[in-house]
Amino acid sequence: MRSEILQLTxxxxxxxxxRMQISRQIGKIKNELNMEVADEKVEQDIRKSILKLSKxxxxxxxxxxxxxxxxxxxSVRLQQNQNSPELSPQTHLxxxxxxxQLEAAGKKIIHxxxxxxxxxxxxxxxxxxxxxxxNGHYHYTETKGIPKLCQAIAxxxxxxxxxDQVIVTLGGRFAVFSAFASLLKPGDExxxxxxxxxxxxxxxxxxxxxxxxxxxxxxxxWNPDIKNLQDMINGTTKMIIINYPNNPTGKILxxxxxxxxxxxxxxxxxxxxxxxVYSHYAFSHFKSIAEYNYEKSIVVSSFSKSYAMTGFxxxxxxxxxxxxxxxxxxxxxxxxxxxxxxxxSALAALEANSNSxxxxxxxxxxxxxxxxxxxxxxxxxxxxxxxxYVYPRLKKGVDSDxxxxxxxxxxxxxxxxxxxxxxxxxxxxxxxxxxxxxxxEKGLDVLELAxx
Amino acid sequence: MRSEILQLTxxxxxxxxxRMQISRQIGKIKNELNMEVADEKVEQDIRKSILKLSKxxxxxxxxxxxxxxxxxxxSVRLQQNQNSPELSPQTHLxxxxxxxQLEAAGKKIIHxxxxxxxxxxxxxxxxxxxxxxxNGHYHYTETKGIPKLCQAIAxxxxxxxxxDQVIVTLGGRFAVFSAFASLLKPGDExxxxxxxxxxxxxxxxxxxxxxxxxxxxxxxxWNPDIKNLQDMINGTTKMIIINYPNNPTGKILxxxxxxxxxxxxxxxxxxxxxxxVYSHYAFSHFKSIAEYNYEKSIVVSSFSKSYAMTGFxxxxxxxxxxxxxxxxxxxxxxxxxxxxxxxxSALAALEANSNSxxxxxxxxxxxxxxxxxxxxxxxxxxxxxxxxYVYPRLKKGVDSDxxxxxxxxxxxxxxxxxxxxxxxxxxxxxxxxxxxxxxxEKGLDVLELAxx
Numbered sequence: 001m002r003s004e005i006l007q008l009t010x011x012x013x014x015x016x017x018x019r020m021q022i023s024r025q026i027g028k029i030k031n032e033l034n035m036e037v038a039d040e041k042v043e044q045d046i047r048k049s050i051l052k053l054s055k056x057x058x059x060x061x062x063x064x065x066x067x068x069x070x071x072x073x074x075s076v077r078l079q080q081n082q083n084s085p086e087l088s089p090q091t092h093l094x095x096x097x098x099x100x101q102l103e104a105a106g107k108k109i110i111h112x113x114x115x116x117x118x119x120x121x122x123x124x125x126x127x128x129x130x131x132x133x134x135n136g137h138y139h140y141t142e143t144k145g146i147p148k149l150c151q152a153i154a155x156x157x158x159x160x161x162x163x164d165q166v167i168v169t170l171g172g173r174f175a176v177f178s179a180f181a182s183l184l185k186p187g188d189e190x191x192x193x194x195x196x197x198x199x200x201x202x203x204x205x206x207x208x209x210x211x212x213x214x215x216x217x218x219x220x221x222w223n224p225d226i227k228n229l230q231d232m233i234n235g236t237t238k239m240i241i242i243n244y245p246n247n248p249t250g251k252i253l254x255x256x257x258x259x260x261x262x263x264x265x266x267x268x269x270x271x272x273x274x275x276x277v278y279s280h281y282a283f284s285h286f287k288s289i290a291e292y293n294y295e296k297s298i299v300v301s302s303f304s305k306s307y308a309m310t311g312f313x314x315x316x317x318x319x320x321x322x323x324x325x326x327x328x329x330x331x332x333x334x335x336x337x338x339x340x341x342x343x344x345s346a347l348a349a350l351e352a353n354s355n356s357x358x359x360x361x362x363x364x365x366x367x368x369x370x371x372x373x374x375x376x377x378x379x380x381x382x383x384x385x386x387x388x389y390v391y392p393r394l395k396k397g398v399d400s401d402x403x404x405x406x407x408x409x410x411x412x413x414x415x416x417x418x419x420x421x422x423x424x425x426x427x428x429x430x431x432x433x434x435x436x437x438x439x440x441e442k443g444l445d446v447l448e449l450a451x452x
Numbered sequence: 453m454r455s456e457i458l459q460l461t462x463x464x465x466x467x468x469x470x471r472m473q474i475s476r477q478i479g480k481i482k483n484e485l486n487m488e489v490a491d492e493k494v495e496q497d498i499r500k501s502i503l504k505l506s507k508x509x510x511x512x513x514x515x516x517x518x519x520x521x522x523x524x525x526x527s528v529r530l531q532q533n534q535n536s537p538e539l540s541p542q543t544h545l546x547x548x549x550x551x552x553q554l555e556a557a558g559k560k561i562i563h564x565x566x567x568x569x570x571x572x573x574x575x576x577x578x579x580x581x582x583x584x585x586x587n588g589h590y591h592y593t594e595t596k597g598i599p600k601l602c603q604a605i606a607x608x609x610x611x612x613x614x615x616d617q618v619i620v621t622l623g624g625r626f627a628v629f630s631a632f633a634s635l636l637k638p639g640d641e642x643x644x645x646x647x648x649x650x651x652x653x654x655x656x657x658x659x660x661x662x663x664x665x666x667x668x669x670x671x672x673x674w675n676p677d678i679k680n681l682q683d684m685i686n687g688t689t690k691m692i693i694i695n696y697p698n699n700p701t702g703k704i705l706x707x708x709x710x711x712x713x714x715x716x717x718x719x720x721x722x723x724x725x726x727x728x729v730y731s732h733y734a735f736s737h738f739k740s741i742a743e744y745n746y747e748k749s750i751v752v753s754s755f756s757k758s759y760a761m762t763g764f765x766x767x768x769x770x771x772x773x774x775x776x777x778x779x780x781x782x783x784x785x786x787x788x789x790x791x792x793x794x795x796x797s798a799l800a801a802l803e804a805n806s807n808s809x810x811x812x813x814x815x816x817x818x819x820x821x822x823x824x825x826x827x828x829x830x831x832x833x834x835x836x837x838x839x840x841y842v843y844p845r846l847k848k849g850v851d852s853d854x855x856x857x858x859x860x861x862x863x864x865x866x867x868x869x870x871x872x873x874x875x876x877x878x879x880x881x882x883x884x885x886x887x888x889x890x891x892x893e894k895g896l897d898v899l900e901l902a903x904x
Contacts (some may be wrong), residue, residue: 001478002494008471009502009523012464016519017511019460022453042454050461059469063526067468070522070638071461074515093784100594116592126585129793133578138763140568142552170622174787181658186638202785206633311590311792332545333654334786335626340763341581342791 019071020078027079043072044234047187051235062185069187069208090402091198092416092430099414110443112432113405113414115247115388117308119359121349125309128348132341141340143332144168144324145316149347153316156350157299159290165318167327168338168346172277172302172315175327177203178334179298179317180239182326183271184209188238193224194422195391197247197275209238215424218393221382222251226260233264239271240264245278245286248391248421248430250367250384252286262292271323272297277315278387280306280356281363286386295320305388306356307349314338314346363388366433366440373444374431377451390431391418395451400426408450413443471523472530479531495524496686503687517688518639521662542854543650544868544882551866562895564884565857565866567699567840569760571811573801577761580800584793593792595784596620596776597768601799605768608802609751611742617770619779620790620798624729624754624767627779629655630786631750631769632691634778635723636661640690645676646874647843649699649727661690667876670845673834674703678712685716691723692716697730697738700843700873700882702819702836704738714744723775724749729767730839732758732808733815738838747772757840758808759801766790766798815840818885818892825896826883829903842883843870847903852878860902865895 047068054064092113099109132138144150145168153168154161169175176199184190186208192200193214204211214229216222229240242261244253253261265272274289276299289297302315317327331337370390371383381392394401401417408415418428431447433440499520506516547565555561584590596602597620605620606613621627628651636642638660644652645666656663666681668674681692694713696705705713717724726741728751741749754767769779783789822842823835833844846853853869860867870880883899885892 001474005471005474005478006498006501008467008474009498009520010505012467012471012523013502013505013511013516013519014509015460015464015467016516017506017509019457019464020511020515022457022460026453026457046458046461049458050465053462053465054469057466057469059465059472060526064465064468067465067519067522068461070519071464074512093788096592097594104599114592120588121590126582129585130578130582133581136572138573138761140548140566140762142549147556170787177786186660199785206782206785208638309590310592311789313787313789313791330658333651333658334629335622335765336545337763337765339765339791339794342794 016071020074023075024078030079044236046072047236065187066185072187073208090405090417091420093198094420095405095409095414095416098409102409108412109409110413110435110439112435112440112443113416113430115305115432115434116310117305117359117388117434118436119308119362121307121309121312121345122352124348124352125307125345129341129345132344137340137344139340141337141343143337144328145338146340146343146347149343149350152347152350153318157288157290157318159288159293161290161318164321165324167317167324167331168343169315169317169327169331170335170338171304171313172275172300173199174331175300175302175315175317176200176273176275177206178327178330179271179273179300179319179323180204180207180209181334182330183323184238187236189234189236190239190241191229191232191237192241193243195246195248195418195425195428196241196421197243198420200241212237213422215422218380218382222246222249223253223257226257226264229261230264233268233270237268237270239273241273241275242289243275243277245282245384245386247278247387248389248416248418249382250387250389250391251382252282252284252385255285255287258287258289262289262294262297265296266294270296273300274298275300277302277305281360281388282386283360283364284385290318296323298323303346303349306359307346308359309346309349312342312345314342363433366437369437369440370431370433370444373441373448377448388433390433391428392431394418394427394429401429402426404450405429408446411446411450413446415447468523472526475527476530482531496684498524499686499688513687518637521639521641521688525662542857542869543872545650546872547857547861547866547868550861554861560864561861562865562887562891564887564892564895565868565882567757567884567886568762569757569811569840569886570888571760571814573759573761573764573797574804576800576804577759577797581793581797584796589792589796591792593789593795595789596780597790598792598795598799601795601802604799604802605770609740609742609770611740611745613742613770616773617776619769619776619783620795621767621769621779621783622787622790623756623765624727624752625651626783627752627754627767627769628652628725628727629658630779630782631723631725631752631771631775632656632659632661633786634782635775636690639688641686641688642691642693643681643684643689644693645695647698647700647870647877647880648693648873649695650872652693664689665874667874670832670834674698674701675705675709678709678716681713682716685720685722689720689722691725693725693727694741695727695729697734697836697838699730699839700841700868700870701834702839702841702843703834704734704736704837707737707739710739710741714741714746714749717748718746722748725752726750727752729754729757733812733840734838735812735816736837742770748775750775755798755801758811759798760811761798761801764794764797766794815885818889821889821892822883822885822896825893825900829900840885842885843880844883846870846879846881853881854878856902857881860898863898863902865898867899
């Protein structure tokens with residue numbers, strides 16, 4: 001039997017090699033015709049017919065799917081090797097890192113690129129930090145977070161959420177990452193609505209999941225087309241990602257649309273990840289996905305924006321117990337737990353609720369100021385319903401977002417290029433309101449000069 | 453060409469299915485004969501002959517290796533399914549979580565299961581924490597860590613390591629995880645020397661990499677057999693993992709063996725990940741892998757053990773610039789950066805160097821105490837050269853490690869089962885010296901009664 005296995009393995013390898021040679025030829029032809037390498041439609045067709053076959057012959061379809069993805073990924077890699085490598089777009093984080101380097105070299109920069117509030121955390125946080133230290137709270141904690149913090153978050157979220165439906169994560173980003181890592185497999189598909197925070201795509205890519213993009217436009221006031229969304233769902237779709245109030249557009253989705261999305265997720269048994277990191281900065285009615293009581297939803301939030309605690313790196317996820325258990329297992333594998341003094345600081349912030357209302361007022365005033373100035377410069381944009389950004393379209397004739405952003409960085413103003421939130425948004429920039437009014441005015445003066 | 457591809461894919465799937473059916477039959481026979489499922493020798497033979505074939509037919513051997521591992525792993529899984537599902541071993545972390553639950557319910561537990569020092573961080577850490585807060589150091593930082601901390605770590609490590617060869621990570625665990633995530637692909641193989649910290653296997657498994665185990669024995673005084681190590685290396689091997697001073701055995705490898713391992717890594721172009729988290733607790737001569745100046749080495753360390761700062765979650769990795777760049781990219785994707793107040797605390801600890809020498813003395817005294825007691829109880833063990841643990845063999849006739857550990861937990865003493873560090877070590881337990889002497893004595897009294 002062993003020699004039989006070896007012979008069969010050799011046969012398999014021969015055929016895989018043959019398959020790869022044909023792939024390479026297809027790659028050459030695509031290259032000559034200037035066609036894109038990855039062809040979604042073709043991959044889907046192969047996947048469907050092979051998975052059907054595996055069912056017919058009684059083979060484990062999960063294993064078959066993994067094997068197939070190994071083959072498909074290698075095909076794409078072989079074909080790409082023949083093209084020139086494409087540059088990845090610059091994101092707000094890339095600009096931030098550049099700005100930090102310039103500052104280290106002595107340059108003054110006004111930061112209108114990152115979503116990092118300039119005001120301090122609630123006053124009680126400092127005391128909590130010292131008390132945590134004095135009480136020896138600098139040890140390993142439960143991976144899912146200290147019970148007190150989980151309880152306080154559950155209470156804050158309401159909707160009869162219980163402590164065991166909460167995981168404390170390393171910021172909102174790791175909540176997204178760990179949801180993807182524990183719920184998705186290579187080859188799975190997720191649907192993301194663009195423009196979007198680049199993290200969704202980056203995290204999915206790491207897992208080997210494929211991101212399908214539903215584009216929205218300024219003309220549609222950033223409303224997703226639900227019919228299109230429905231058409232995008234197929235057998236390998238596993239998750240829809242939504243983010244309202246939206247980064248970068250500030251959009252809050254109408255309740256009817258939200259309900260339709262929940263219904264689509266339910267009908268197709270999809271995970272629904274709702275990034276609600278900006279929910280404290282909602283200037284019109286906002287409804288959390290937690291209110292729909294959908295068993296496959298994951299709400300992501302964080303202390304970074306609401307309490308101006310970006311550098312504490314504390315976020316959280318809300319989901320049903322079995323999803324939380326998976327995320328906990330993954331978080332234990334990757335990093336054991338969130339730093340205990342940071343968890344106690346977050347707890348103090350939650351208890352000092354008052355701050356977040358004040359922060360919201362500050363943010364609204366600043367966004368109004370930015371909008372007023374942008375209107376005077378005749379930019380086109382939708383006034384934000386929430387969050388901390390304005391996402392205007394550049395006037396025609398201006399260079400690409402990236403060249404403008406680089407020019408402005410030289411002039412001491414850091415802004416985020418629109419294309420960091422989706423390839424199709426090279427004509428946009430994102431302006432963050434995380435600076436005091438007088439600095440925003442100064443930054444907008446420079447922008448006005450640069451685009452006039 | 454497209455239909456050709458589809459037909460070939462179908463053929464491949466048919467043959468893979470046939471291969472799996474034979475595998476299942478072999479599994480049945482092995483089961484009847486009570487043989488172990490995973491047969492390293494047979495796997496090695498198949499691997500060698502298939503990789504040779506792939507070279508002959510001009511196929512990418514890396515891809516071929518990944519594909520082969522997908523097949524071999526599935527074979528092992530199929531064969532295992534026919535045996536009774538084996539319980540996954542409990543790890544020290546599992547016992548710790550159980551102990552925490554018991555404590556929450558009011559029970560008193562002596563923690564001799566986790567590697568978490570009971571003494572405090574250096575005094576200057578508290579002041580640094582407050583100053584960091586007062587200076588507004590609670591924002592996003594460079595993903596690779598604040599420059600001052602990277603510089604201080606580089607200086608501390610010496611061996612002309614520069615700042616750009618350092619990444620500050622979310623504890624030592626995330627340094628391991630991010631090295632794996634950024635350097636390994638599904639199907640790649642890593643070699644781990646057991647008994648070992650379970651994190652290596654857990655992280656590799658998440659990536660989809662295969663862990664090949666080089667077992668060491670108490671009889672060989674936990675020395676790895678370098679000839680065996682050499683034989684284990686094949687075309688898909690990507691990394692060797694070493695950990696000295698060792699968790700759980702306390703072993704420090706002789707310099708000759710260390711040199712041989714570096715030479716093997718060099719000859720075979722392998723990554724060499726050296727977890728040196730316990731290097732501050734070396735009671736005999738210890739040489740860091742950083743001293744070998746090997747371009748594919750990654751040294752992992754942390755502030756958790758040396759400075760008793762487990763709950764701050766700050767660790768680091770040392771490697772060449774291109775490896776660090778990959779790890780930084782991954783860390784940016786997963787979690788942006790380490791909490792800024794925690795980074796400043798770590799910086800203060802580094803500058804208050806004195807503590808670590810004192811901590812080392814305390815640890816040595818405690819380990820001596822444990823060894824003395826274990827000798828009186830006629831346990832067999834090798835006296836640790838470093839780290840914070842003793843790893844004795846249970847006397848024959850005692851139940852498995854897990855039943856003993858559970859019995860002791862009922863009696864208020866938490867110990868780590870030996871099998872958490874490798875399936876073959878059910879006859880061992882790990883005793884951690886992270887409690888004051890009087891509590892260790894108390895715990896050992898209970899152990900003595902339980903095993904006598």
